Amino acid sequence: MRWDKFRKSKNVDDVRGQTSRGGFRLPGGLGSTGGGGRRLRLPRGRGGKISIWGIVLMVGVAWLFGINPLELLMGGGSLSGGTSNQQYQQTNQSKPYNSSAKEDRQKQFISAVLGSTEDVWHQIFNQFDRTYKEPRLQIFKNLTTDNACGQQTSATGPFYCPPEQKIFIDMAFFDQMDRDFGVKGEFAYAYVIAHEVGHHVQKLLGISSKIQQQRSRLSRAEGNKLSVKLELQADCFAGIWAKRAEQQIGYLEEGDIASALKAASAIGDDNLQKKSRGHIVPESFTHGTSAQRVAWFKTGMQYADVNKCNSFN
Ligand SMILES: [Zn+2]
Incomplete structure:
Protein backbone atom coordinates (compact mmCIF):
# COMPACT_ATOMS: atom_id res chain seq x y z
CA MET A 1 0.00 0.00 0.00
CA ARG A 16 8.21 5.01 24.22
CA GLY A 17 10.97 4.98 26.78
CA GLN A 18 8.67 6.19 29.49
CA THR A 19 7.50 4.31 32.51
CA SER A 20 4.07 5.51 33.24
CA ARG A 21 1.91 5.87 36.24
CA GLY A 22 -1.46 7.19 35.33
CA GLY A 23 -3.59 9.49 37.38
CA PHE A 24 -6.24 12.07 37.12
CA ARG A 25 -5.14 15.62 37.44
CA LEU A 26 -7.84 18.15 37.65
CA PRO A 27 -7.27 21.70 36.49
CA GLY A 28 -5.80 24.00 39.11
CA GLY A 29 -3.71 21.30 40.72
CA LEU A 30 -6.65 19.70 42.47
CA GLY A 31 -7.51 16.05 42.40
CA SER A 32 -5.57 12.87 42.57
CA THR A 33 -2.48 12.12 40.61
CA GLY A 34 -0.29 9.14 40.29
CA GLY A 35 -0.81 5.54 41.10
CA GLY A 36 -3.43 3.12 40.03
CA GLY A 37 -5.06 4.92 37.13
CA ARG A 38 -8.29 4.97 39.06
CA ARG A 39 -11.45 5.78 37.32
CA LEU A 40 -13.46 8.44 39.07
CA ARG A 41 -16.86 6.86 39.35
CA LEU A 42 -19.91 8.91 39.96
CA PRO A 43 -22.71 7.65 42.17
CA ARG A 44 -25.17 5.51 40.32
CA GLY A 45 -28.56 4.25 41.39
CA ARG A 46 -29.88 0.76 40.93
CA GLY A 47 -29.45 -0.87 37.57
CA GLY A 48 -26.43 1.26 36.74
CA LYS A 49 -28.52 4.33 36.03
CA ILE A 50 -27.04 7.60 37.11
CA SER A 51 -28.94 8.75 40.17
CA ILE A 52 -30.31 12.24 40.58
CA TRP A 53 -27.51 12.86 43.10
CA GLY A 54 -25.07 11.69 40.52
CA ILE A 55 -26.39 14.28 38.09
CA VAL A 56 -26.36 17.04 40.71
CA LEU A 57 -22.80 16.15 41.64
CA MET A 58 -21.75 15.89 38.01
CA VAL A 59 -23.16 19.28 37.15
CA GLY A 60 -21.52 20.70 40.27
CA VAL A 61 -18.16 19.19 39.44
CA ALA A 62 -18.51 20.31 35.86
CA TRP A 63 -19.28 23.85 36.94
CA LEU A 64 -16.33 23.87 39.32
CA PHE A 65 -13.91 22.85 36.61
CA GLY A 66 -15.46 24.70 33.74
CA ILE A 67 -16.61 21.66 31.83
CA ASN A 68 -19.82 21.52 29.85
CA PRO A 69 -22.03 19.35 32.12
CA LEU A 70 -23.73 17.81 29.10
CA GLU A 71 -20.44 16.37 28.05
CA LEU A 72 -19.98 14.70 31.38
CA LEU A 73 -23.44 13.24 31.14
CA MET A 74 -22.84 12.00 27.62
CA GLY A 75 -19.43 10.64 28.52
CA GLY A 76 -20.87 7.68 30.42
CA GLY A 77 -20.48 9.25 33.83
CA SER A 78 -16.76 9.14 33.86
CA LEU A 79 -14.90 12.28 34.68
CA SER A 80 -12.51 11.51 31.92
CA GLY A 81 -15.24 11.67 29.32
CA GLY A 82 -15.94 14.32 26.74
CA THR A 83 -13.42 17.00 26.29
CA SER A 84 -11.49 16.14 29.37
CA ASN A 85 -8.54 14.52 27.65
CA GLN A 86 -6.39 17.01 29.46
CA GLN A 87 -7.53 15.81 32.84
CA TYR A 88 -6.06 12.38 32.65
CA GLN A 89 -2.36 12.71 32.72
CA GLN A 90 0.40 10.29 33.08
CA THR A 91 3.29 11.14 35.25
CA ASN A 92 6.14 9.79 33.30
CA GLN A 93 9.72 9.09 34.02
CA SER A 94 11.36 9.29 30.70
CA LYS A 95 14.72 8.22 29.57
CA PRO A 96 15.91 8.84 26.04
CA TYR A 97 14.51 6.18 23.78
CA ASN A 98 16.64 4.72 21.03
CA SER A 99 14.23 4.16 18.23
ZN1 LIG B 1 -12.57 -3.83 18.57
Missing part, protein backbone atom coordinates in the same frame (compact mmCIF):
# COMPACT_ATOMS: atom_id res chain seq x y z
CA ARG A 2 1.21 3.48 -0.86
CA TRP A 3 0.78 4.99 2.60
CA ASP A 4 3.49 7.53 1.83
CA LYS A 5 0.72 9.36 -0.01
CA PHE A 6 -1.27 9.88 3.17
CA ARG A 7 -1.19 13.05 5.24
CA LYS A 8 0.48 12.38 8.60
CA SER A 9 -1.68 12.94 11.64
CA LYS A 10 -0.59 15.32 14.36
CA ASN A 11 -2.52 13.38 16.99
CA VAL A 12 0.13 10.80 17.80
CA ASP A 13 1.68 10.79 21.27
CA ASP A 14 4.89 8.84 21.51
CA VAL A 15 5.64 7.64 25.04
CA SER A 100 15.37 1.83 15.48
CA ALA A 101 14.97 2.77 11.83
CA LYS A 102 12.30 0.09 11.60
CA GLU A 103 10.32 1.59 14.46
CA ASP A 104 10.71 5.09 13.05
CA ARG A 105 9.11 3.83 9.89
CA GLN A 106 6.33 2.11 11.83
CA LYS A 107 5.62 5.34 13.65
CA GLN A 108 5.42 7.18 10.33
CA PHE A 109 3.09 4.48 9.09
CA ILE A 110 0.78 4.78 12.11
CA SER A 111 0.67 8.59 11.73
CA ALA A 112 -0.12 8.22 8.03
CA VAL A 113 -2.94 5.72 8.51
CA LEU A 114 -4.39 7.79 11.34
CA GLY A 115 -4.16 10.92 9.18
CA SER A 116 -6.01 9.16 6.41
CA THR A 117 -8.79 8.00 8.76
CA GLU A 118 -9.14 11.63 9.87
CA ASP A 119 -9.59 12.82 6.29
CA VAL A 120 -12.11 10.09 5.52
CA TRP A 121 -14.21 10.55 8.66
CA HIS A 122 -14.16 14.35 8.37
CA GLN A 123 -15.62 13.91 4.91
CA ILE A 124 -18.30 11.49 6.07
CA PHE A 125 -19.30 13.52 9.14
CA ASN A 126 -19.48 16.66 7.01
CA GLN A 127 -21.88 14.91 4.68
CA PHE A 128 -24.18 14.43 7.66
CA ASP A 129 -23.62 18.02 8.83
CA ARG A 130 -21.69 16.82 11.82
CA THR A 131 -18.20 17.57 13.02
CA TYR A 132 -15.68 14.79 13.40
CA LYS A 133 -13.58 15.11 16.51
CA GLU A 134 -10.23 13.44 15.89
CA PRO A 135 -9.05 10.85 18.42
CA ARG A 136 -5.54 10.83 19.83
CA LEU A 137 -3.30 7.83 19.47
CA GLN A 138 -0.62 6.84 21.92
CA ILE A 139 2.24 4.60 20.92
CA PHE A 140 4.26 2.86 23.57
CA LYS A 141 6.64 -0.03 23.87
CA ASN A 142 6.63 -2.89 26.36
CA LEU A 143 4.90 -0.87 28.98
CA THR A 144 2.02 -1.33 31.30
CA THR A 145 -0.21 1.61 30.66
CA ASP A 146 -2.72 2.93 33.13
CA ASN A 147 -5.54 4.86 31.65
CA ALA A 148 -9.19 5.59 32.25
CA CYS A 149 -10.01 2.12 30.90
CA GLY A 150 -7.90 0.34 33.50
CA GLN A 151 -4.51 -1.22 33.24
CA GLN A 152 -3.27 -2.77 30.05
CA THR A 153 -0.10 -4.55 29.15
CA SER A 154 1.54 -5.04 25.80
CA ALA A 155 -0.35 -8.32 25.49
CA THR A 156 -3.67 -6.46 25.33
CA GLY A 157 -3.06 -5.51 21.72
CA PRO A 158 -4.23 -2.25 20.19
CA PHE A 159 -7.30 -0.86 21.89
CA TYR A 160 -9.53 2.17 22.09
CA CYS A 161 -10.39 3.79 25.41
CA PRO A 162 -13.74 5.60 24.97
CA PRO A 163 -13.60 7.94 28.01
CA GLU A 164 -10.23 9.26 26.83
CA GLN A 165 -11.11 9.09 23.14
CA LYS A 166 -7.70 7.62 22.62
CA ILE A 167 -6.22 4.66 20.79
CA PHE A 168 -3.31 2.79 22.35
CA ILE A 169 -0.83 0.82 20.28
CA ASP A 170 2.19 -1.06 21.48
CA MET A 171 4.97 -0.96 18.90
CA ALA A 172 5.46 -4.67 19.49
CA PHE A 173 2.07 -5.22 17.87
CA PHE A 174 3.51 -5.38 14.35
CA ASP A 175 5.83 -8.23 15.26
CA GLN A 176 3.09 -9.89 17.26
CA MET A 177 0.70 -9.95 14.31
CA ASP A 178 3.42 -11.53 12.27
CA ARG A 179 4.57 -14.03 14.90
CA ASP A 180 1.25 -15.05 16.48
CA PHE A 181 -1.15 -14.75 13.59
CA GLY A 182 1.07 -15.11 10.53
CA VAL A 183 -0.30 -11.79 9.35
CA LYS A 184 2.03 -9.76 7.21
CA GLY A 185 1.47 -6.71 5.11
CA GLU A 186 0.96 -3.09 5.95
CA PHE A 187 -2.62 -3.01 4.85
CA ALA A 188 -3.42 -5.67 7.45
CA TYR A 189 -1.94 -3.43 10.16
CA ALA A 190 -3.82 -0.47 8.73
CA TYR A 191 -7.05 -2.45 9.03
CA VAL A 192 -6.43 -2.94 12.74
CA ILE A 193 -5.81 0.79 13.26
CA ALA A 194 -8.90 1.65 11.21
CA HIS A 195 -10.91 -0.80 13.34
CA GLU A 196 -9.88 1.06 16.51
CA VAL A 197 -10.81 4.34 14.84
CA GLY A 198 -14.14 2.64 14.08
CA HIS A 199 -14.68 2.35 17.83
CA HIS A 200 -14.00 6.07 18.12
CA VAL A 201 -16.67 6.77 15.51
CA GLN A 202 -19.07 4.59 17.52
CA LYS A 203 -18.24 6.67 20.57
CA LEU A 204 -18.91 9.94 18.70
CA LEU A 205 -22.20 8.62 17.33
CA GLY A 206 -23.31 7.58 20.83
CA ILE A 207 -23.48 3.92 19.80
CA SER A 208 -20.96 2.56 22.29
CA SER A 209 -22.56 4.23 25.31
CA LYS A 210 -25.97 2.93 24.29
CA ILE A 211 -24.60 -0.58 24.02
CA GLN A 212 -22.82 -0.25 27.34
CA GLN A 213 -26.08 0.71 28.99
CA GLN A 214 -27.91 -2.21 27.41
CA ARG A 215 -25.17 -4.61 28.40
CA SER A 216 -25.49 -3.70 32.06
CA ARG A 217 -29.03 -5.09 32.01
CA LEU A 218 -28.18 -8.34 30.23
CA SER A 219 -26.69 -11.69 31.14
CA ARG A 220 -23.08 -12.25 30.27
CA ALA A 221 -23.88 -14.36 27.22
CA GLU A 222 -26.42 -11.83 25.91
CA GLY A 223 -23.99 -9.00 26.62
CA ASN A 224 -21.30 -10.80 24.65
CA LYS A 225 -23.63 -10.98 21.67
CA LEU A 226 -23.99 -7.22 21.76
CA SER A 227 -20.28 -6.72 22.00
CA VAL A 228 -19.81 -8.96 18.94
CA LYS A 229 -22.15 -6.65 17.02
CA LEU A 230 -20.21 -3.61 18.15
CA GLU A 231 -16.95 -5.20 17.00
CA LEU A 232 -18.38 -6.21 13.64
CA GLN A 233 -19.59 -2.67 13.07
CA ALA A 234 -16.07 -1.42 13.79
CA ASP A 235 -14.84 -3.88 11.14
CA CYS A 236 -17.41 -2.46 8.72
CA PHE A 237 -16.24 1.08 9.54
CA ALA A 238 -12.66 -0.05 8.84
CA GLY A 239 -13.87 -1.23 5.43
CA ILE A 240 -15.44 2.18 4.81
CA TRP A 241 -12.13 3.83 5.56
CA ALA A 242 -10.30 1.47 3.20
CA LYS A 243 -12.66 2.28 0.33
CA ARG A 244 -12.99 6.02 0.90
CA ALA A 245 -9.25 6.47 1.29
CA GLU A 246 -8.83 4.68 -2.03
CA GLN A 247 -11.33 7.07 -3.59
CA GLN A 248 -9.58 10.07 -2.01
CA ILE A 249 -5.95 9.14 -2.62
CA GLY A 250 -5.60 5.87 -4.50
CA TYR A 251 -3.15 3.95 -2.35
CA LEU A 252 -4.10 0.28 -2.75
CA GLU A 253 -1.75 -2.17 -4.36
CA GLU A 254 -2.16 -5.73 -5.42
CA GLY A 255 -2.50 -8.13 -2.51
CA ASP A 256 -3.51 -5.45 0.00
CA ILE A 257 -7.13 -6.48 0.33
CA ALA A 258 -6.17 -10.12 0.69
CA SER A 259 -3.80 -9.30 3.54
CA ALA A 260 -6.49 -7.35 5.43
CA LEU A 261 -8.98 -10.16 4.95
CA LYS A 262 -6.39 -12.58 6.23
CA ALA A 263 -5.94 -10.41 9.32
CA ALA A 264 -9.69 -10.12 9.89
CA SER A 265 -9.94 -13.86 9.62
CA ALA A 266 -6.93 -14.56 11.85
CA ILE A 267 -8.33 -12.53 14.74
CA GLY A 268 -11.83 -14.01 14.64
CA ASP A 269 -12.90 -15.43 18.01
CA ASP A 270 -13.33 -18.95 16.66
CA ASN A 271 -9.84 -18.96 15.24
CA LEU A 272 -8.27 -17.49 18.41
CA GLN A 273 -10.10 -19.95 20.66
CA LYS A 274 -9.18 -22.92 18.51
CA LYS A 275 -5.57 -21.83 18.74
CA SER A 276 -5.58 -21.21 22.48
CA ARG A 277 -7.88 -23.92 23.85
CA GLY A 278 -8.39 -26.31 20.99
CA HIS A 279 -12.15 -25.85 20.87
CA ILE A 280 -14.63 -23.01 20.53
CA VAL A 281 -17.22 -21.66 22.95
CA PRO A 282 -19.56 -19.47 20.86
CA GLU A 283 -21.31 -17.91 23.92
CA SER A 284 -18.01 -16.41 24.96
CA PHE A 285 -17.34 -14.77 21.61
CA THR A 286 -16.86 -11.04 21.95
CA HIS A 287 -15.57 -10.09 18.49
CA GLY A 288 -17.28 -12.44 16.04
CA THR A 289 -16.12 -15.36 13.96
CA SER A 290 -13.52 -15.09 11.25
CA ALA A 291 -16.22 -15.36 8.58
CA GLN A 292 -18.30 -12.58 10.20
CA ARG A 293 -15.33 -10.25 10.54
CA VAL A 294 -14.34 -10.75 6.93
CA ALA A 295 -17.95 -10.29 5.78
CA TRP A 296 -18.43 -6.99 7.63
CA PHE A 297 -15.12 -5.57 6.48
CA LYS A 298 -16.15 -6.43 2.93
CA THR A 299 -19.56 -4.81 3.42
CA GLY A 300 -17.85 -1.60 4.52
CA MET A 301 -15.58 -1.70 1.51
CA GLN A 302 -18.35 -2.49 -0.91
CA TYR A 303 -20.76 0.30 0.03
CA ALA A 304 -18.53 2.83 1.85
CA ASP A 305 -21.74 3.84 3.57
CA VAL A 306 -22.26 4.12 7.34
CA ASN A 307 -25.91 3.11 7.03
CA LYS A 308 -24.90 -0.23 5.56
CA CYS A 309 -22.91 -0.98 8.69
CA ASN A 310 -25.87 -1.77 10.91
CA SER A 311 -24.62 -4.98 12.44
CA PHE A 312 -27.30 -4.70 15.13
CA ASN A 313 -30.15 -5.59 12.82
